[in-house]
Amino acid sequence: MLTDNQRLSLNRAICDYVRHNGASNELVAQLDSLLLANAPQDNADAIATQDTKLLEKKWNSIVKLQSRIMDLEKYSAELQKSIDEEQTTQKQISDASLDWEPKDSPSFQVTLGASITALCLHPTLPVIFVGLDSGKLLRYDILNMELPLQSIVAHMDGITSISISLRSENGRPAYLATASKDLSAKIWELELDSTLSHIKTLIGHEHTVSDCQLFERGADLLLATCSRDLFVKVWDTSNGWCIKSFQPHTQWIRSINVHGEFILTGSNDSAIRLTHWPSGNGLSMGIGHEFPVEKVLILIPDPAHLQPQYQPLGFQNVASASRDGTIRIWKVCLPKFIPHRPPRPNPLDTNFKVIAVLKDHQSWVRDLHQFQNKLFSCSDDGTVKCWELNWEKLSDTTCAKSWDLSKNGFQNCLTLDNITFTALPLRKLLLSGSNEGTLTCFMR
Template sequence: MSQLLTSRQAEELHKSIIAYLSASNLPNSAATLRSELNIGDSFDDEKRKKYEGLLERKWTSVVRLQKKIMDLESRCSSLQSELDSATPTSLARKNQDPASWLPRSPARHTLQSHRLPISCVAFHPIFSSLASGSEDTTIKIWDWELGELERTIKGHTKAVQDVDFGGPRGGTLLASCSSDLTIKLWDPSDEYKNIRTLPGHDHSVSAVRFVPSGVAGSPSTGNLLVSASRDKTLRVWDVSTGYCVKTIRGHADWVRDVSPSFDGRWLLSAGNDQTARLWDASSGEAKSAFLGHEHVIECCCFAPPASYVHLATMAGLKKAPPASSSSEFIATGSRDKSIKLWDSRGTLIKTLVGHDNWVRGIVFHPGGKYLISVSDDRTIRCWDLSQEGKCVKTLDDAHGHFVNCLRWAPGVVKDAGTTNGDVSGAAVNGTSGKKEDPGGGKVNIRCVIATGCVDLNVRVFAS
């Protein structure tokens, strides 16, 4: 038999074994081994003590190294898989172009404090604050860069269904809505004090969004807020007065979600009647209905202008619509496990199939090339619009249970002259793909998304 160890290494091993047997109160075995190896009295008790515990330490080190090797092999396999599906172009641009960034495991932070499932998340448009709402009736504010809980906001008496940052020129507000039939406004600059409660809906309020401002034909103040409810209506509120300025009716059942266009001209809603509807925000008149899903529509959003070039190709158009148009294409996600892409006239462009359970949240990548979705199948999926909506990435271990919500951090506006929390030129929370804001400033994409789950965890995925 060939020797794997040098004579020196073998001698050290033998002495370690003798020391181990002696320390384990096995003197006969130790003496027999001494005799067979011709280790004499020079290896006395004093020298033996030097070798006591050495064998155990080596053994535990080997186990630790084996685990580390297995972890590294798993990581290597994951990276190899990613490499195999990459193209030379994507490799060259990796970690360089934010427009090509996609979330990857593991999450940068897993935020834990809620006592019941998380229903919603929203990013502050300027600071590194993230709000999460839960069925435990609370809202929690986190620093998503540090992964730390900043405060817990209490005020609602039933489950918090949605949260959103936005508001008037010169001051960002946080809006929340709940199954307690109310919408509440909180002031981040005054320790999130509850400054106003908006009653009026006759049933649970499912979604709430600030309506962006700043273009001709839309409100210039940023004072408007839109909400969707189980009472089958959308309501538009003036947050400076607390008055409901418009009630929009047209859905036949629970309205689950509402999304404003980036310029505030249009509203998109969807719900239990298995339809999505496009509304003129100023008049409240219906423009289009989107029919085709076979179950409740859980989520909806407008496509950013950056994605028009890809969606126009999918729609068979020779030329992409102008970037100034804010309602050319939309996306909807449903309990029928599918995501559908539509043009503004209600024509179905593409159905994205891949999720194994209800689709609960969707957001377009600000760069325009991708659509990101989350589902009750516990995954995050990334769909490439430049490849006819092909699913190019799946995070199978995104969460341990149903993933309820998803948001993309709004872009940071550079050289736009925003000060003191003025978000008039900031990108819409998680929806904007514009490269310039109305004030002429450049919008830098923030490669950060947040998800909330039934497993009580909020996760932040960041570059």
């Protein structure tokens, strides 16, 4: 809608345009009487002085504006095409990442002089953190392994586990956590150049702290630990307080894996258990290994392969590695989800179902890691193996490749890029640590 001034200005411009383009005096007089007769005198005097070629200029401006709009539409279409092509390229790279396997031979090997008991890759920098059985924590540049960037006597006894978190969007620093046989866990702040600074020591376990994992809950960064004292503890890293403690097993808890509000544990009692940690409710368990479970892992599938009923849980399969030389893949039984109440076990279904038993290792299986549709394992038989996960039918999981590192001793631990930090892991690294102190690295 036009204001009175705008309407009067338009009418005057129409009359001026007609007058200056050869119209008869009679037609001009008729237009003046029709369009300008009722104009207020104060407005009419002001409008009478306006440019007589205003309508022509306005029309030219509209044409130019229309041309500009057409140019912008063309530019927008080109940008959208570029975005579509980039997404297609990224998808092709992602699909290629699914098929990644390390080379047949190591890129390099380094002897560190003490048994390597824990490894952790920095998610973005070419940096590896190495925990030794002597309690030392080493930080190496993968591209120059001659000398460590940093060497710290982190614990009074062997380091059993290392976990890392990224810098958060709200400004929280990046952290590293270590667990040890000295009954403690420690929190270290990671500077931008990956330098470590000790900030907290978490005391509360009464025996060896076997495993640890940093994870986020809302804006909080928490640390889960498990111990030979039979307890799992969850710590608030901001103040060092233990906010939850529960006892899921009857024997030494050797391994832990966290996904949201759910914790998977493996124990010397040869069982694995799933617990809702905020409530402490035990939900279900897996029984079938003949000897202690050394490692547990929650398998995160492509979202397309997650069954709808498992959406509240976020996963449907887990894996466990044992001293009986096998890796078992299980299907988790679904707990009962009750609105506004913590999940509870389903009394009709409390035992995991065994989907596959992988028997290619000849001795204790020590560690497990997932990289998209690959599962990597290492063992006291001196080998590292890559397993192809067929999400459509996990029972068809097969060993795709094996690396014999037995000349370097038992293979204690593995580390790969953590795909939870980035949806598209372009860097492809696999590192293995042995009881004889040899660090082996496979690069793409």
